[in-house]
Amino acid sequence: MRGTVSAPEKTLEHWASQYLAYRFxxxxxxxxPTAGQDIDVAWLPARPGKALQLELKTTTVIGVTRHEVRVDLGQLWDYHQRPLSRQPFYxxxxxxxxxxxxxxxxxxxVPVTELAVAGLA
Structure with missing residues (x-):
C-alpha cells in the first residue's frame, strides 16, 4: 500500500466540481484544461462574477497511519510568478x-462513489 494515493486526484477534482455546482x-x-496545461484563464466567461482557480492535490500513503502531500516545486514557482489575481489556491x-x-x-x-455527496443532502 505504501506509495499509493489515498484518493485519486481526478476523483477529488470531480468531487470538488460537484460541490461547487451544488453550492452555487x-x-x-x-x-x-486539456492535457499538458494546468490552469488556463482564457476560457473564463466575459460576464460579471468571480473566478476561482483551484489546484487540487492528493495525499500518498507513506505508512499505516500516515499520508504525505507532494507538491511540484516548479509548478508552485510558476504559479507564484503570476499576478495575485491569477494565482490558484492549492x-x-x-x-x-x-x-x-x-x-x-x-x-x-460504503460505496466509495457515495462519499462525495454524503454531506450535500
Missing part, C-alpha cells in the same frame, strides 16, 4: 482514514 445551484461555469485533503480511501470505504460497506 449549477450557475458555476466549470472548465478543465487544495489539500486531510484524510481521517487509514490507508487508501476505496479500500477503507469498501471494508465499511
Amino acid at each position: 445551484k449549477s450557475k458555476a461555469a466549470l472548465w478543465w 487544495v489539500f485533503p486531510r484524510p481521517d482514514w487509514i490507508g487508501e480511501l476505496a479500500s477503507v470505504a469498501t471494508s465499511h460497506g
Whole structure:
C-alpha cells in the first residue's frame, strides 16, 4: 500500500466540481484544461462574477497511519510568478482514514462513489 494515493486526484477534482455546482445551484461555469496545461484563464466567461482557480492535490500513503502531500516545486514557482489575481489556491485533503480511501470505504460497506455527496443532502 505504501506509495499509493489515498484518493485519486481526478476523483477529488470531480468531487470538488460537484460541490461547487451544488453550492452555487449549477450557475458555476466549470472548465478543465486539456492535457499538458494546468490552469488556463482564457476560457473564463466575459460576464460579471468571480473566478476561482483551484489546484487540487492528493495525499500518498507513506505508512499505516500516515499520508504525505507532494507538491511540484516548479509548478508552485510558476504559479507564484503570476499576478495575485491569477494565482490558484492549492487544495489539500486531510484524510481521517487509514490507508487508501476505496479500500477503507469498501471494508465499511460504503460505496466509495457515495462519499462525495454524503454531506450535500
